[in-house]
Amino acid sequence: LGKWAKRGVEPARIVGFRMNKKIKLALLLVISAAAAKRSYPNAKLACLIKRFIGWFVGKILVIPIPRIVSGANSRSQIADILKEMKCKRPLVVTDQILVQHGVVQKCTDSLTREGLQYVTFKDVVPNPNSELVDQGHELYKTSACDSILAVGGGSPMDVAKVIGAKVCNPKDVTGYQGFFQVNYAGFGKSLPPLLAVPTTAGTGSEVTVAAVITLAAKQQKIAIADTGLVPRAAILDPELLIGLPKNVTSATGMDALTHAVESFLSGWSTDFTRNNSLLATEKIFRHLKESYQDGGNIAAREKVLTASLEAGLAFTRASVGYVHAIAHQLGGMFHVAHGEANAMLMPLVLEFYLRDEQTGDQLFCTKLFCELAKAAGLVSSYDMCNKEALREVAKKFVDGVSTMNADMKIPSQVKEMRASDVKAVATRALEEAHGEQHGLSSPLMALLDLGYPVPKYMTQADCEEIVARLLSIAEREKWNGASTKHLGGS
Secondary structure: OHHHHHOOOOHHHHHHHHHHHHHHHHHHHHHHHHHHHHHOOOOOHHHHHHHHHHHHHHHHOOOOOOEEEEOOOHHHHHHHHHHHOOOOOEEEEOOHHHHHOOHHHHHHHHHHHOOOOOEEEOOOOOOOEHHHHHHHHHHHHHOOOOEEEEEEOHHHHHHHHHHHHHHHOOOOHHHHOEEOOOOHHHOOOOOOOEEEEEOOOOOOHHHOOEEEEEEHHHOEEEEEEOHHHOOOEEEEOHHHHOOOOHHHHHHHHHHHHHHHHHHHHOOOOOHHHHHHHHHHHHHHHHHHHHHHHOOOOHHHHHHHHHHHHHHHHHHHHHOOOHHHHHHHHHHHHHOOOHHHHHHHHHHHHHHHHHHHHOOOOOOHHHHHHHHHHHHOOOOOOOOOOOHHHHHHHHHHHHHHHHHHHHHOOOOOOOOOOOHHHHHHHHHHHHHHHOOOOOOOOOHHHHHHOOOOOOOOOOOHHHHHHHHHOOOOHHHHHHHHHHHHHHHHHO
């Protein structure tokens, strides 16, 4: 200030100038969100501000891509990769079924051959809870492990990631919820090296920043995301998928398709993510049913495994949407397999996106669906100037997803859900999708809960309507009766 005073500039004017810059920045943010409100009338202003913050962070955040080793028998390279990383004693995180069927031994044979000692944590179950993470972390410490080898589907990989989080930043699992609460986007302590070996083709967790853990007491799933959770290497060995049950093949494959579709529709998508989304969509539509019908088809298995990775690269940068937000509640509250929940929800959510585009000139989602339909091989071309033709092509994509569900016998109802549960499921889903899981008592957590950059925003009534369509016939009649009674009394 003294230098400026010598030049005849009053200190008050200097402070005022600095304040004006801050005010201008704040005003710009608010004006941008207000302008976005015209495009997204159902969205709250705070939700749109977070959407902008997420978009901006995505532009500057560097998300690492793991070393990818693929092909038949690529599992034989696991020991060499660990030795290159100076690791001598990995904790193998997996489940009982994979141990019993000999899949884990196929991955640990190379460790034995190279003289590497390892400890196995085989207690992971679907929709894993935080207690499993604590148990695995304790075994890691008492066994003096220096790395982690995750063998399995999304559940073992999620548990492995959060065990690593507890190694580098020990705290209750709930403390990791949201964005950048593990190693603070790389500014904190590094996690132990993690190698991921997927035995299903769907989660894409081998390349993502995310993990999902269930809080058993609350019957709630929490999402954890940080760049440190990305594995150092991913081993894509299609031979490990031979013999995978049909229902697991279908559910995990549709999980991958959901990742591809929701990331493609995301407001945070980029050229990189959109390209990977379309590549994954093409492979899944072409090869998933082949894998389902002939589990021994190595070529088809490898294509879907690659598609899962591509979809993972896309959604870990562009995020997901309402399908995942609702599916997480179905998994946490009713233990529905994540892939099945995504599959049964996807056509319903896609129909919602198209609902207000059946007339008029607004065809934003319709045009995006046309690109997906072309990638899926459902059409070879379409006329961008013919609105009705575009609507027909978009509908073909939604119908194509429904057809895949039906052909692979994926359930369309959540039998454990009651009409009285619909409101709670929808409320929790919207809190997750809109970044409203934390109150003002945790301002940092609330700020970093960015929500999902969906192409259109749902109201509570919209979401309840979709959730209710998953009820059994008897429970659906109860819900319809209660809704009619409520409307009659209002």
